[in-house]
Amino acid sequence: MSTLYERDAAVLAGIEKLRFFPLEVVSGQGSTLTTPDGRQLLDLSATWTASGLGHGHPAIVEAVTRAVRAAPGAGGLSAVHPDSVGLAEDLLALVPGDGERRVYLGHAGSDANDVALRACRHAGARRTVLSFEHSYHGGVGVAMGVSGVHVDAGVAADPDSVFLPYPNPFRPGHSGIEQDVVDCLELAERYLAGGSIACFIVEPILSDGGLVVPPDGFLRRIHELCRAHGVPMICDEVKMGLGRPGTLHAFEHDGVVPEIVTFGKVLGGGLPLSAAVGPAEILDAPPASALLTTAGNPVCTAVGRAVLDTIVTEQLADRAAKTGTLLQDSLRALAGSPGADRIGDIRGRGLAIGLELVDSATGAPDPRLAAQVVYRAWELGAVVYYVGGNVLEITPPLILTDAEAVRAAEILGAAIADAAAGKVDDEEVAKYAGW
Structure with missing residues (x-):
């Protein structure tokens, strides 16, 4: 039996695809997406912000x-x-x-x-x-x-x-x-x-x-x-x-x-x-x-x-300001951890956050690392994409909880550390062109 991703490749037009990893999802609830094998993923994209209230909102x-x-x-x-x-x-x-x-x-x-x-x-x-x-x-x-x-x-x-x-x-x-x-x-x-x-x-x-x-x-x-x-x-x-x-x-x-x-x-x-x-x-x-x-x-x-x-x-703008501050603070707290020297900048307002990945020696943009990080984050349990070549675009649902914000930073920190340490398969990542 073909996987859902293989079936997609056989029937859906490539001109409408922007893929960063083989993401298969069958359901969602709140800020969580569920894969066909039951794995749960923390959604840090909200489908490029379209699912702003999360999934299955009453x-x-x-x-x-x-x-x-x-x-x-x-x-x-x-x-x-x-x-x-x-x-x-x-x-x-x-x-x-x-x-x-x-x-x-x-x-x-x-x-x-x-x-x-x-x-x-x-x-x-x-x-x-x-x-x-x-x-x-x-x-x-x-x-x-x-x-x-x-x-x-x-x-x-x-x-x-x-x-x-x-x-x-x-x-x-x-x-x-x-x-x-x-x-x-x-x-x-x-x-x-x-x-x-x-x-x-x-x-x-x-x-x-x-x-x-x-x-x-x-x-x-x-x-x-x-x-x-x-x-x-x-x-x-x-x-x-x-x-x-x-x-x-x-x-x-x-x-x-x-x-x-x-x-x-x-x-x-x-x-x-x-x-x-x-x-x-x-x-x-x-x-x-x-x-x-x-x-x-x-x-x-x-x-x-x-x-x-x-x-x-539900005052979701105020909630986004509060949760976004917590998420940015949690990301900045990664300073000093493995791979943190690859983080050039963390910026944003509310729950629109950009994390720029760079070459630690020159400060130049590192699009190769960005591709590896989003792939590794998917493996570790989070969905996040990159924009501008080397910037992680972190735009979770506006209903993101404080606990989920802290977990998001932990997953992203681990993904950056693993990618910087060479633990991500370049050949596998290369299959997904992203931008």
Whole structure:
């Protein structure tokens, strides 16, 4: 009998796979995933944050059950129903903003960003999109073409895109991080002043580019420039928003109120759901220019409402701040243990944590070690992936317990020590390309 992984290899398209180890799972509960042979794994990814409430959360189970039992159709394309309207109302109540606003509902962060970008181009009759190097905004359309990660991988950049350097406090330029910020802002000002910019799309924390946390105030200064030139800023909160950074919205850290905010992943609680919240003058026209038949469907929108209610009523943003601090402290406590000299940096906000692995002699990024560490962590009982080549992206469910946070640090510490000591089979790891 073939294994589940072998069966997958025989039937599912490779273009939709991003594999780091032969992960097979048959069930999940809370922050735990279970394999076909009954092994339990601590989930430190939450499916790239999409399972933000963990697995089998009762609020999601109840919402799905209620919605499926008597679903009024399968989408919001040509009809309205209580949960699509209700979810839009919930989002407008939770997302700060001025004036008349609208909500686009979609299936994934990719389409939410793509629609927001196209809507900005239409509304302002301008074409150029400002974005950042090593950014990620989606895997389709314009969103893919303005994603630095995809461009780095060989995807053609959108012809009307401009990529700016994202300030990285751990790896600043020769003149230091403050000068990097100044240089970035001056470059942004130059483009914005040219009159051709349709919008500026920004990740408040650069996620797939290496979980880079920018200096305090950076997002605010970018937004001030955008406002000065009448250019809408799209804040991409798909991966880093809705409680994960220890605040409800990641942009709150800098006291910013973006013109457009996009959501995905955790919003659907594991189901396909996304949203863009922004001015009616941008998102209302042209009619029927962003059609997905099952977008706004009763099941996903019911779950979205349950997710938002749970995050707010259970104060999961505050919990993420507290548990995230414990997890970071536990990781820093690895100092002095075997392999700890390979940890170059530990950074993050709330339960969005990056652990950068380096060559201990030079401080250079060590992607080979990162691949070995995530593989060894899987063997030891945890699911974690790397981004930016050499950074462990630690984004567990928002319901992670204190005990699980401590155990996560123990497993990661052991995985780093084993990989640094040469105890991981390079040939086996090489079978899984990751990024």
